Amino acid sequence: MTYADGTADSAVLAESVVQSVDWLAVAPPTIVAVAAVALLVADLFVPERAKHLLGWGAVAALALSLLALLPLLDGDRTTFCLTDGPGVCSYTADRFALVVQLLVLAGALLAALLSVHDVRATKLPAGEFWFLLLASAAGAALLPAARDLATLVIALEVASLPAFALVGLRRGDRLSSEAALKFFLSSVTATAVMLLGVSFVYAAGGSLHLARLADGLADAPEQLETLAAAGVVLTLVGFAFKTAAVPFHFWVPDTYVGAPIPVAAYLSVVGKAVGFSGLILVTVVAFPAYDHVWGPAVAVLAALTMTAGNVAALRQRLDAPHSAVRLLAWSSVAQAGYLLVPIAAAAYADEPGRAVGSTLAYALMYGVVNLGAFAVVAAVAAKGGRGGRIADHRGLASTRLPVALALAFFLINLAGLPPGIIGLFAKVTVLGAAVDAGLGWLAVVMAANVVVGLYYYLQWTALLFRPAAPAAEPTAVRTTLTAPLRGAIGLTAALGIALSGAPQLVLRFAGEALL
Numbered sequence: 001m002t003y004a005d006g007t008a009d010s011a012v013l014a015e016s017v018v019q020s021v022d023w024l025a026v027a028p029p030t031i032v033a034v035a036a037v038a039l040l041v042a043d044l045f046v047p048e049r050a051k052h053l054l055g056w057g058a059v060a061a062l063a064l065s066l067l068a069l070l071p072l073l074d075g076d077r078t079t080f081c082l083t084d085g086p087g088v089c090s091y092t093a094d095r096f097a098l099v100v101q102l103l104v105l106a107g108a109l110l111a112a113l114l115s116v117h118d119v120r121a122t123k124l125p126a127g128e129f130w131f132l133l134l135a136s137a138a139g140a141a142l143l144p145a146a147r148d149l150a151t152l153v154i155a156l157e158v159a160s161l162p163a164f165a166l167v168g169l170r171r172g173d174r175l176s177s178e179a180a181l182k183f184f185l186s187s188v189t190a191t192a193v194m195l196l197g198v199s200f201v202y203a204a205g206g207s208l209h210l211a212r213l214a215d216g217l218a219d220a221p222e223q224l225e226t227l228a229a230a231g232v233v234l235t236l237v238g239f240a241f242k243t244a245a246v247p248f249h250f251w252v253p254d255t256y257v258g259a260p261i262p263v264a265a266y267l268s269v270v271g272k273a274v275g276f277s278g279l280i281l282v283t284v285v286a287f288p289a290y291d292h293v294w295g296p297a298v299a300v301l302a303a304l305t306m307t308a309g310n311v312a313a314l315r316q317r318l319d320a321p322h323s324a325v326r327l328l329a330w331s332s333v334a335q336a337g338y339l340l341v342p343i344a345a346a347a348y349a350d351e352p353g354r355a356v357g358s359t360l361a362y363a364l365m366y367g368v369v370n371l372g373a374f375a376v377v378a379a380v381a382a383k384g385g386r387g388g389r390i391a392d393h394r395g396l397a398s399t400r401l402p403v404a405l406a407l408a409f410f411l412i413n414l415a416g417l418p419p420g421i422i423g424l425f426a427k428v429t430v431l432g433a434a435v436d437a438g439l440g441w442l443a444v445v446m447a448a449n450v451v452v453g454l455y456y457y458l459q460w461t462a463l464l465f466r467p468a469a470p471a472a473e474p475t476a477v478r479t480t481l482t483a484p485l486r487g488a489i490g491l492t493a494a495l496g497i498a499l500s501g502a503p504q505l506v507l508r509f510a511g512e513a514l515l
Contacts, residue, residue, distance in 0.1 A: 022079035025093040027068040028101050029141040032108075035061030036134035043127025051126040055116040058130045062109040062137065069098055069105075088209050090148045099360050100144035100277045103367050107269040108137035110371045110492065114262035114378055116484040122260065124169055132162040132169070133266070140270050144277040148209045149198050149286070152278060156242070159274045160187055163267060167259040179258025186251045187241060194238020200231025201286070210286040218289040232290045235282055236297060242275025244336050246304040253312075256329040257322045261381060264325060265374035268332045269367045276339055276359060283343060284352050295347025299442050302344055306337025306449040313456050318390045318463070324377045327390060327456060328370070331414060334453060335366050341430050341446055345437035358433040361507050365426040368499065369413040372492030376407040379485055390460055397465045403481075404464040406493045413496055415457035416450055421500035429507060 023030070039054050039061075046054065072093050080090035112133060119129050139158025146152040164187070168180025202208060204224040205216030217228055241248040256264040283294050313330035316323050342359040346352035380396065380403075381388050397404035413420030416427040427450060434443040499506055 020079075022077055024068075024071055025077040025079050025145075026091060028065045028072075028105060029138045029145075031065040031068055032061060032105070032134050032141060033138035036131050036138060039134065040127050040131040043131075052116065052120050054126045054130050055112065055119060058134055059109060059112045059116070061134065062105055062112055065141070066102070066105050066109065069102060072098055082209070088211060090151050090209070091145050092147050093145055096277075096280075096356070096360070097145040099364070100273055101141045103273050103360075103364055104137065104140040104144075104270050107273065107367050107371060108133065108140070108266065110375070110488050111262050111266035111270070113484040113488040113491075114265060114375055115260070117482040118260055118262055118378070122170065124260070129166070129169060132166050136160075136162040136166070136266075137270065140274045143274055144281070146281070147211070147285075149202065149213070149282075150208050152210075152281065153195065153198065156238075156274065156278055157191065159271075160191075160242070163263075163271065166263045166266075167255055169263075170260065173258075175254075175258040177258075179255045183251050183255045186248075190238045190241035190248060193234050197231045197234025197236075197238065200227050201235060202231075204228035204231060210281060213286045214288055217287065229290060229293050232287050232293050233297065235287075236279070236294055239275050239279040239282065240301060243272055243279060243340070244275075244305075244333050245301045245340060246308045246333070246337075249305065249308065249333050249336075252333055253326050253329040256325050256332075261325065261374060261378040264329070265371050265378075268328065268370055268374065272332070272336060272339070273363060273367070276343075276363060280343060280346075280356050280359065284346050284356055288352070291347035295344055298340055298347070299344035299439060302337050302340035303442060303445045304337070305340060306334050306446060309334030309337060310449050310452045314452065316390070316456070318459075320389060322388070323390045324380070324388055324393070327460070328373060328377065331453075331456075332370065334449065335370070335414070337449070338427065338430055338446060339363060339366070341439075341442060342433040344442065345433040345439055348437040348439065349433070355433045355437065357507075358429045362426040362430050364506050365413065365422045365499065368492055368495045369410040369420070369423065372489060372496065373407060373410040373414070375485060375488040375492060376403055376410070379403055379481055379489065390463065393460065394463050394466055398467065400481075403489065406489050408461045408464055409493060409496060411457045411461045413500075415454050417454070417458075419500060420496070422496060422503045422506060423500075425503040425507065 035058065039057055042057070043051070043054060076092065076094040078089040078092045082088045115129070115133070118124070119126055136159050139155050139160075143152065143155035143159060146155050164180055164184045167183055168176050170176035201213065201217065204220045204227050205213040207213045207216050220228055237248070244252045256267065259267065283298070287294055309330050309332070313327055313334060316327045316330065320326070339359050339362055342355045342362075346355040349355045380393055393407070396407070409420060413423030416423045418424060431443050431446060434440075434446065
């Protein structure tokens with residue numbers, strides 16, 4: 001593609017990128033990336049008895065990266081910009097990027113807290129584990145600020161590749177190895193399809209930068225429209241896999257069960273944040289001219305995903321092995337369907353950015369309560385286990401009342417019932433986005449699925465307060481509820497309660513994340 005000044009976009013990309021870097025803008029992912037390498041090197045010198053200090057180093061690095069978000073609240077910052085177009089940049093730290101980075105880094109921090117004890121108890125290689133977790137978090141934090149397709153794809157793979165290794169890090173464990181292989185093969189296939197789609201839209205739009213690509217696709221010659229539409233669809237396929245949208249969801253339950261519980265918690269929140277932020281960027285920013293293509297496709301994906309997730313969750317037996325993690329896995333698929341609704345609505349809305357804000361508000365709520373639910377499952381699981389049965393939670397209130405109350409609160413929020421006000425408000429906001437965009441049928445499908453979800457969430461909640469059967473073994477809560485695990489449960493519960501007391505804070509914060 002040639003611009004008015006006669007320069008070709010490929011030449012601009014190759015030769016005219018400003019080499020100065022705004023280090024404050026890129027500080028959050030940079031801190032995490034540097035810490036990942038530092039911990040891997042430190043593992044060579046730290047004695048075995050002090051390996052647990054690496055975990056606390058990872059927690060400290062993630063906390064520092066969260067603090068690095070504060071100076072960015074003053075206004076948008078950009079870097080890696082083109083000389084011929086100062087507004088055309090590869091990295092933009094705007095409010096959208098900050099909201100997603102907050103979710104990603106806070107989710108990684110809570111996953112790290114859950115992992116501190118488990119890495120030691122299950123004898124996982126500490127240096128490799130913390131390097132992989134932080135490397136994945138660095139890629140996840142980079143992605144929402146990416147504003148060109150090359151950076152977007154690289155960030156997506158940096159976030160994904162370490163996750164495969166994290167899932168399969170239990171050497172000699174058959175379930176872990178199978179889960180990692182299934183996760184890897186399906187993800188690589190989806191990435192290949194996505195790259196094919198990216199090449200198509202680049203050929204039609206003539207640019208890799210999202211803003212210029214949007215203009216290029218809008219002005220593309222008529223003979224390239226079919227190529228562009230095919231590229232849009234193929235690109236969506238790659239991100240649909242990352243979000244666990246149907247029919248690209250089949251890897252989720254086995255992967256979550258085969259992975260250590262903290263890694264499953266990480267994938268359920270941070271992995272989804274990566275997929276959804278990338279999907280929002282390519283649809284709303286890069287492909288607005290083809291909203292008639294991706295809008296209906298995302299709407300159908302949303303309806304199928306929430307329905308399939310809820311139906312599969314209903315089929316989980318309380319006494320089946322690993323049923324607690326499996327139910328949370330299928331629940332995460334259903335929640336992904338709800339998260340897709342505002343993105344579909346953005347194709348029909350007069351202000352797409354405000355519809356996107358509904359997805360971010362829901363993602364913040366989901367991230368807090370879902371990580372809390374995984375933390376309780378980790379507490380109830382046998383030492384070093386991969387998550388027990390839902391039936392193991394029966395009578396939990398009689399032995400660990402605070403833990404039972406916390407899990408009940410998390411499940412009620414996921415169901416969208418009071419006193420989980422933040423969960424209720426998030427669902428109402430998503431429904432409102434669908435109705436405002438004229439997607440009444442999708443709002444009806446979502447409302448029906450919310451009612452279906454009440455059954456398995458409330459069934460698990462009620463089980464917590466039932467007396468244990470006389471012949472049953474006592475609930476397998478760890479006799480020593482470790483400080484990091486206790487901190488993760490307490491922090492997520494406190495955040496959920498605070499946000500339920502003032503849900504408008506999340507809605508306003510996410511609503512300002514306009515692209």
